[in-house]
Amino acid sequence: MASGHVAEHGTTPTDYIVHHLTHLKVGEGFWTWHIDTLLMSALLAILVGWVFRAAARRATSGVPGRFVGFIELVVEFVDGQVADIYHGDRRFMVALALSLFTWIIAMNTMDLLPIDLPGGVAALFGAEFWRVLPTADLNGTVAMAFVVLLLIVIAAIRAKGVGGYAHEWIAAPFGNHPLLWIPNAVLNLVELLSKPVSLAMRLFGNMYAGELLFMLIALLGFTVVGLTAGSSVAFLGQIVMGSAWAIFHILIVVLQAYIFMVLPIVYIAMAEEHH
Amino acid sequence: MNVNATFIGQVIVFVILLWFFWRFVVPPLAQANTDRQKKIAAGLAAAERGQKDLEEAKSRADAVVREARERANQILDQANRRSGEMIDSAKQTASAEGERLLASARAEAGNETARARDALRREVGALAVTGASRLLGREIDAKAHAQLLDELAEEIARG
Numbered sequence: 001m002a003s004g005h006v007a008e009h010g011t012t013p014t015d016y017i018v019h020h021l022t023h024l025k026v027g028e029g030f031w032t033w034h035i036d037t038l039l040m041s042a043l044l045a046i047l048v049g050w051v052f053r054a055a056a057r058r059a060t061s062g063v064p065g066r067f068v069g070f071i072e073l074v075v076e077f078v079d080g081q082v083a084d085i086y087h088g089d090r091r092f093m094v095a096l097a098l099s100l101f102t103w104i105i106a107m108n109t110m111d112l113l114p115i116d117l118p119g120g121v122a123a124l125f126g127a128e129f130w131r132v133l134p135t136a137d138l139n140g141t142v143a144m145a146f147v148v149l150l151l152i153v154i155a156a157i158r159a160k161g162v163g164g165y166a167h168e169w170i171a172a173p174f175g176n177h178p179l180l181w182i183p184n185a186v187l188n189l190v191e192l193l194s195k196p197v198s199l200a201m202r203l204f205g206n207m208y209a210g211e212l213l214f215m216l217i218a219l220l221g222f223t224v225v226g227l228t229a230g231s232s233v234a235f236l237g238q239i240v241m242g243s244a245w246a247i248f249h250i251l252i253v254v255l256q257a258y259i260f261m262v263l264p265i266v267y268i269a270m271a272e273e274h275h
Numbered sequence: 276m277n278v279n280a281t282f283i284g285q286v287i288v289f290v291i292l293l294w295f296f297w298r299f300v301v302p303p304l305a306q307a308n309t310d311r312q313k314k315i316a317a318g319l320a321a322a323e324r325g326q327k328d329l330e331e332a333k334s335r336a337d338a339v340v341r342e343a344r345e346r347a348n349q350i351l352d353q354a355n356r357r358s359g360e361m362i363d364s365a366k367q368t369a370s371a372e373g374e375r376l377l378a379s380a381r382a383e384a385g386n387e388t389a390r391a392r393d394a395l396r397r398e399v400g401a402l403a404v405t406g407a408s409r410l411l412g413r414e415i416d417a418k419a420h421a422q423l424l425d426e427l428a429e430e431i432a433r434g
Contacts, residue, residue, distance in 0.1 A: 139281035
């Protein structure tokens with residue numbers, strides 16, 4: 001599948017990879033906008049929101065149909081996960097976990113599309129580059145992690161008050177002594193920032209690596225020149241390895257979404273605990 | 276792959292999605308779930324109540340049947356007793372009637388006998404008079420001997 005577009009994308013494997021890792025962007029410097037990431041994530045958010053809203057609209061206390069039953073299954077699973085971790089009014093937590101879980105699964109699943117298909121379709125609309133996977137864009141994962149960071153701080157302030165939270169910043173974990181205020185604050189800053197950074201990097205790293213591996217497997221197609229023994233091996237190798245990696249990648253798609261769903265709930269639950 | 280303005284857009288998209296789920300997706304589904312829980316609980320309670328009602332009705336029906344059976348037995352006993360009594364009284368009436376009939380028949384027979392004896396006596400009296408007159412060869416003057424004849428007749432009748 002990769003070989004068909006080699007001519008358009010460039011002649012060398014390096015060109016192919018670079019092309020696949022380049023965003024469609026407008027703007028300069030910080031004010032650069034990744035059109036592909038923004039459009040794909042927004043479209044998938046609309047899709048996920050529409051599907052779940054359709055189920056929520058149809059949900060009754062009676063016997064659910066197949067579609068509503070499936071959505072309720074997902075919601076119940078997420079609700080169970082949240083209930084295990086977070087004790088309290090968990091309506092917002094379920095919404096947070098559910099939106100993270102479903103949206104990330106939808107975005108990650110884009111990685112399973114044939115690697116040259118999104119770029120090919122985008123080319124039909126005149127777009128030179130198209131990275132279809134918003135979670136392989138650091139902006140996408142950092143944005144979610146940033147919102148989670150804000151929610152952690154808000155939850156902590158709501159639970160302890162501004163004074164209580166500020167006191168915790170300088171008094172924990174070493175103790176309330178003027179000499180220890182700065183070490184405490186530094187440690188707390190590291191602790192707080194490590195959470196969203198690890199969230200964002202974990203998801204980004206997994207998806208970026210997965211995408212890159214698909215590209216490397218697709219490069220096998222570069223060596224196909226005709227009906228020779230080497231070409232046949234390369235072609236078979238691309239099919240077998242591509243299939244194997246895609247099947248394994250289904251696990252990563254769901255697992256990373258699950259991790260990104262559970263950890264924010266854990267962090268917020270921790271933030272509301274009193275030290 | 277540096278963080279740039281795209282980040283701002285992604286934050287906005289995620290916040291909107293989060294708000295949408297919080298406001299429009301989770302509450303109806305949670306509500307449906309709660310309603311269903313209530314419905315199931317109510318259904319189970321109703322089933323239990325129905326079971327209890329059924330058992331109660333069964334025991335009440337049993338009591339009614341038992342009572343009816345007792346009552347039937349009572350009525351049967353009473354009827355049996357009553358029929359016995361009736362038979363007894365009928366027997367008594369019949370035997371009394373029989374005796375009465377027997378007595379009246381006896382009385383009738385007695386009367387008849389007395390009457391027959393009277394007639395016989397009278398005839399015997401007349402025969403005796405006739406015989407006597409024949410023996411004497413002459414007519415007995417009934418008028419003249421009426422007293423005698425009457426006494427004779429009476430004697431025969433008595434004897």
